[in-house]
Amino acid sequence: MNTAFSTWTATRAAGLARLDAFLPHAGRAYAARRNHAVDAPTVSGLSPYLRRRMVTEREVLARVLARHDETAAEKFIDEVFWRAHFKGRLEGQPEIWTRYRQSVAQGRAALDRDPALARRYADAVAGRTGIDAFDAWVAELEASGYLHNHARMWFASIWSHTLGLPWALGAAFMHARLLDGDPAANTLSWRWVVGLHTPGKTYLARADNIARYTEGRFQPHGLAADAPPLEEPPFALPWTSPALDLSPPQGPSLLLVTEEDLDPQTLLPSDAAVAAVHVADAVERDTDARSPLVQDFARQALDDAARRVAVAFPDTPVRRGPIDAETLAQAASAAGVRTIVTAYAPIGPTRDRLDALASQLAARGLTLKSLGRPYDALTWPQGRGGFFGLKKRIPRLLDQLALRPNAQPALL
Ligand SMILES: Cc1cc2nc3c(=O)[nH]c(=O)nc-3n(C[C@H](O)[C@H](O)[C@H](O)COP(=O)(O)OP(=O)(O)OC[C@H]3O[C@@H](n4cnc5c(N)ncnc54)[C@H](O)[C@@H]3O)c2cc1C
Incomplete structure (x- = not known):
């Protein structure tokens, strides 16, 4: 077992500390050693934080590029964009x-x-x-x-x-x-x-x-000698570039924070009128119940987000609770708003829950607005085809994300 990754603290501060500790290794050392599954960490261990946006891809890339030049960090940057490639692929082909x-x-x-x-x-x-x-x-x-x-x-x-x-x-x-x-x-x-x-x-x-x-840790016997591919029929619809709504709500709204995006401070512009915040309880996996370890991590990550939100939106009521129409309708009514805004949830159990919720809320005269992030709007359209298509565009994406010197950020 990799002892560095045997225990995890589900806070943004812990994610940032992990990023700090990894930064010196994100350059050529990562390219040379990343495939070694050994006790000393050869990789970042950032995935549980990136997965929930407790730490965002953009800030990881920014910190890495402040420390290493683009060529030295190429392999690590590629891996961060692999995440976006997969997200875009699934989003465009549900x-x-x-x-x-x-x-x-x-x-x-x-x-x-x-x-x-x-x-x-x-x-x-x-x-x-x-x-x-x-x-x-x-x-x-x-x-x-x-x-x-x-x-x-x-x-x-x-x-x-x-x-x-x-x-x-x-x-x-x-x-x-x-x-x-x-x-x-x-x-x-x-x-x-x-x-x-x-x-x-x-x-x-x-x-x-x-x-x-594994540097000699394992020498397994009896592994299959070949791997015949499975086949499946073509998809009913072609891959379609995901369209994200990037415009924040016009008037005051209730901000709903889910496990899909635990960086609510950067979701909305600083002058957005947030009347109240509802931090959701964790959503269960739908095919298999999540392990107790994952459930604890998710719960603590949401607790951490609730604490951060209370600091970021002072004098704004912050509540915890389930994601159901009744609870949210009451929260919206208490805040005196008709719009609930939340970070766009990519395909998965939270999205299923939000999709069902949108129509239930509409029946109560409330709007559930899913707000995308510029990072996703720029990268997900590269989910068609193989990773190489996205890889070719990484220099331009880094420009558009304002991560290169004298870059021309995208106007989204
Ligand atoms: C069978 C299988 C299942 C996987 N399941 C998941 C999963 O459920 N969730 C998940 O985040 N990753 C998954 N991965 C991808 C990859 O294994 C993990 O992202 C990576 O091991 C996370 O460790 P790290 O943060 O130390 O990675 P690092 O090597 O430090 O990479 C930095 C970040 O880049 C992203 N990244 C790196 N490699 C990949 C990759 N191959 N695909 C997509 N993103 C990548 C991750 O966000 C990662 O945190 C899976 C890979 C395989 C082969």
């Missing part, structure tokens, strides 16, 4: 999410039908497969809520290609236990391993590669 959820249901049905498969599944999730590396990663995931990227790739490959288990059940298992569990990054990475993301191209974990990049 059927990927629908299909994933169908595949989870089909996987569960297969376990009910096939006792041998059900036994293999039970052994895998208990870390009892006899494959040393895999069993250790199950324990590490359960105990820490984190796995190194390379370990996630090997894990997904062994799950799907060696153990012959339904990929979507593995994705759901991992998602429910990762502190950074993310519908886009997780689902698309698993789809890539089984050949659905880049049709025909799979990822096969090899024992020598695992031994090399």
